[in-house]
Amino acid sequence: MAADPLGWIDAESAAWSQRGLARRLAPHGTAIPGRQERDGRMLVNFGSNDYLGLAADPRVIAAAVRTAELQGWGAGASPLVTGWSNAHQSLSADLAQFEQTEAVTLFPSGFAANLGTITALVGPGDAVYADRLNHACLIDGARLAGARLRVYPHNDVSRLDTILQRDRGRFRRSLIATDGVFSMDGDLAPLADLADLADRFEAMLLVDEAHGTGVFGPDGRGSAAACGVAERVSIRVGTLSKALGSVGGFVAGSQRLIDWLINRARPLIYSTALPPPAAAAASQALAIAQAEPWRRERLHAMSARLRQVLTTSGFDVGASAGPIVPVLIGPPQQTLQLAERLRNRGFLVPAIRPPTVPEGTARLRIGLSAAHHDDDVSGLIDALTGS
Numbered sequence: 001m002a003a004d005p006l007g008w009i010d011a012e013s014a015a016w017s018q019r020g021l022a023r024r025l026a027p028h029g030t031a032i033p034g035r036q037e038r039d040g041r042m043l044v045n046f047g048s049n050d051y052l053g054l055a056a057d058p059r060v061i062a063a064a065v066r067t068a069e070l071q072g073w074g075a076g077a078s079p080l081v082t083g084w085s086n087a088h089q090s091l092s093a094d095l096a097q098f099e100q101t102e103a104v105t106l107f108p109s110g111f112a113a114n115l116g117t118i119t120a121l122v123g124p125g126d127a128v129y130a131d132r133l134n135h136a137c138l139i140d141g142a143r144l145a146g147a148r149l150r151v152y153p154h155n156d157v158s159r160l161d162t163i164l165q166r167d168r169g170r171f172r173r174s175l176i177a178t179d180g181v182f183s184m185d186g187d188l189a190p191l192a193d194l195a196d197l198a199d200r201f202e203a204m205l206l207v208d209e210a211h212g213t214g215v216f217g218p219d220g221r222g223s224a225a226a227c228g229v230a231e232r233v234s235i236r237v238g239t240l241s242k243a244l245g246s247v248g249g250f251v252a253g254s255q256r257l258i259d260w261l262i263n264r265a266r267p268l269i270y271s272t273a274l275p276p277p278a279a280a281a282a283s284q285a286l287a288i289a290q291a292e293p294w295r296r297e298r299l300h301a302m303s304a305r306l307r308q309v310l311t312t313s314g315f316d317v318g319a320s321a322g323p324i325v326p327v328l329i330g331p332p333q334q335t336l337q338l339a340e341r342l343r344n345r346g347f348l349v350p351a352i353r354p355p356t357v358p359e360g361t362a363r364l365r366i367g368l369s370a371a372h373h374d375d376d377v378s379g380l381i382d383a384l385t386g387s
Ligand SMILES: *Cc1c(COP(=O)(O)O)cnc(C)c1O
Pocket: 109, 110, 111, 112, 114, 135, 137, 179, 183, 208, 210, 211, 239, 240, 241, 247, 248, 249
């Protein structure tokens, strides 16, 4: 028999499963705000990033439908060829106004936005300073760029200060890159301190606002705005796929930065533009997010209550500050069992395991949405505390 060139996968994946790390895709059926059907049962969905409950909002759906009828579903080409429609143009303008920056450009996803931006800004001979808990796409961007990657302990500003001092004069350009809100811990980066370091060491500062946009800060303008340093963060990356309920990534900044990215960011140049209906849906969601601040307020009130009750009951929710509430468990198998128990009680809460989070820190990741009812949260608390 011929050798099987993919045979090595069997042994590797057996070892992976052995450690409780195997994953699989599980399809869901009907999805309404805050709920999702699984195997014929409607579950309360605490596993999404649809923070404002806009992904299935009828107004968002209607905007997508209208645009699909006028422009088709697919963009048909990359943005610089013929894929850039007036839906993309007006979304960019809306986002620039919302972000209070000169310009915005769009990417196929938040992942692509970070990858494309970092590789357009740094290369060999440069350095990227990254928080240990940064999202994978920031790390991958630095690696792909061929820049020296310096990882500092989570939110440890004084350690970063030390590293930057040691590196002084060694690199052509420096970029500090951080999540504004950490995706698996829900805590905020110390952005005012990072902005100070960026100034002192003449480094560029990139903040990934994937979980900040629409949720944190005045008018939901993000974690940098919440820390009062929005104008000092010269590269703000965001996604349309979380609070804005659509798909796609964006970068907000000066016209100079955006023009550079349009010319140099490869995932923007060599990938098909977002479907115009996705852009129109995001514009509509952005308008709703601004017109209905109760969504954001409700989200923060619910998550404060959840955190308080869980902490009182002895759970470790870390330094979470918004709608992402982690419940630290530790061993992957135990985390999976707890998730299974919650699911049997009607609550969908994902078990997050390594390598998504560091070894020994497997957790439940509760994601709240403005679409959740108070009873949903009470029910989850009862299920977790065993009452
Ligand atoms: C989800 C996420 C991304 C990726 O955004 P997509 O639009 O889903 O590709 C990037 N950064 C962080 C911190 C995220 O949580």
